[in-house]
Amino acid sequence: MMSATQPALFWSFLRIGLLGFGGGPAMIPLIRAEVVTRHGWVDDEEFADILAIGNTLPGPIATKIPGYIGYRVGGITGCANAVLAIILPMILAMILLLGLLDHYRDVDWIHGMGQGVIPVVMIMMAQLAWDFWHKSRLSLGAMTTMVMMIVSGSFIYWLGIHPGLVVGALLAAALLRPTASGKGVS
Amino acid sequence: MIYWHLFLAFFIPNIIGYGGGPAIIPLIEAEVVGRYGWMSGQEFAETLALGNSLPSPIATKMAGQVGFEVAGIGGAVAAVLATVVPSLLLMLGALGVLYRYRNSPRVKRMSQWVRPVIAVMMVWLAWSFFSEGVDSAGILHTGVIGTSAAIALLCFRVHPAFVVAGAVIYGGLFLG
Numbered sequence: 001m002m003s004a005t006q007p008a009l010f011w012s013f014l015r016i017g018l019l020g021f022g023g024g025p026a027m028i029p030l031i032r033a034e035v036v037t038r039h040g041w042v043d044d045e046e047f048a049d050i051l052a053i054g055n056t057l058p059g060p061i062a063t064k065i066p067g068y069i070g071y072r073v074g075g076i077t078g079c080a081n082a083v084l085a086i087i088l089p090m091i092l093a094m095i096l097l098l099g100l101l102d103h104y105r106d107v108d109w110i111h112g113m114g115q116g117v118i119p120v121v122m123i124m125m126a127q128l129a130w131d132f133w134h135k136s137r138l139s140l141g142a143m144t145t146m147v148m149m150i151v152s153g154s155f156i157y158w159l160g161i162h163p164g165l166v167v168g169a170l171l172a173a174a175l176l177r178p179t180a181s182g183k184g185v186s
Numbered sequence: 187m188i189y190w191h192l193f194l195a196f197f198i199p200n201i202i203g204y205g206g207g208p209a210i211i212p213l214i215e216a217e218v219v220g221r222y223g224w225m226s227g228q229e230f231a232e233t234l235a236l237g238n239s240l241p242s243p244i245a246t247k248m249a250g251q252v253g254f255e256v257a258g259i260g261g262a263v264a265a266v267l268a269t270v271v272p273s274l275l276l277m278l279g280a281l282g283v284l285y286r287y288r289n290s291p292r293v294k295r296m297s298q299w300v301r302p303v304i305a306v307m308m309v310w311l312a313w314s315f316f317s318e319g320v321d322s323a324g325i326l327h328t329g330v331i332g333t334s335a336a337i338a339l340l341c342f343r344v345h346p347a348f349v350v351a352g353a354v355i356y357g358g359l360f361l362g
Contacts, residue, residue, distance in 0.1 A: 017242040021345070023207040024243050052288035053281065058203040059273030060243040067274040079278075083270060090242040091250030091266065097236060098251055102229075109362035114228060115323045116357020117235035119332035120350055122315035123339060124238055128208050129308035135206075136301040148302035156307070163216050163307060167202045167300055174295040 017086035212307030239347035
């Protein structure tokens with residue numbers, strides 16, 4: 001297992017964090033380019049395994065992989081170093097930009113700017129909803145997906161059950177129910 | 187106390203955050219806007235618009251920004267830690283076990299079974315942004331911005347940052 005210097009880790013993951021548009025999954029090729037191709041901290045096969053393992057866990061993939069690789073080639077400091085390098089710059093940018101927007105919110109045209117984005121995020125959410133519907137239709141089928149949407153939707157929005165409970169129950173069911181095929185690790 | 191609430195508000199969505207990165211957006215909205223009321227729908231829309239325009243994961247940007255707005259530096263730290271640390275510790279600690287389960291059909295099923303719920307929450311969120319837009323800017327402007335954003339994003343695959351920039355300019359000129 002190669003070991004890496006902290007500056008190398010920092011610059012690599014800083015670059016990834018600044019170029020990684022489109023969220024976690026879109027950043028994986030960038031991470032691979034740095035970690036496997038450029039620095040050779042892990043080889044291809046290991047990276048595929050690390051990615052597969054990362055996908056078994058919840059939460060953002062683009063902090064788990066850097067954190068894990070940072071740990072393996074740079075210890076605890078390497079882990080913190082890689083994660084901070086990838087997330088910190090844009091957190092500061094968000095705080096700064098939205099702070100400015102908030103500070104001058106009473107100025108008319110700035111207030112107008114904030115209003116302008118609402119229809120855009122509406123479309124973004126509708127697009128995401130369509131993507132999730134489409135993926136679910138392919139894996140579970142349209143009928144099952146529709147039924148699950150109606151049932152879970154009524155639990156959350158009609159009966160007021162906390163969405164975390166509904167999602168948690170589904171995750172537990174998916175994990176615990178024995179797999180039909182029974183082969184492999186069941 | 188507020189740090190604990192912030193930690194929980196970002197721990198829960200992320201610990202059940204299966205189904206893909208954007209899946210946690212409605213879960214975070216349910217906490218930050220719905221349950222704790224730290225943010226209005228308008229502010230959450232702004233956070234989401236900017237978040238989708240900037241690089242690096244949306245989850246940590248939202249955590250840092252919301253945490254900071256609610257309780258300053260400490261709040262940002264609590265929210266980001268809640269987002270990053272639990273799953274990272276699990277990965278570091280349970281590597282052997284996870285390695286055996288990495289291709290297990292059960293794990294694939296977790297993401298599959300969660301998607302319908304997340305899809306419903308996204309539809310609801312899209313709807314609430316629609317009504318927010320109509321209330322604040324009126325049906326006409328919402329329609330104009332919404333349709334052009336849809337055409338730009340869906341037909342021409344324009345990068346979200348430019349679509350948001352366009353909407354911001356439009357808003358500055360006409361919605362002020």
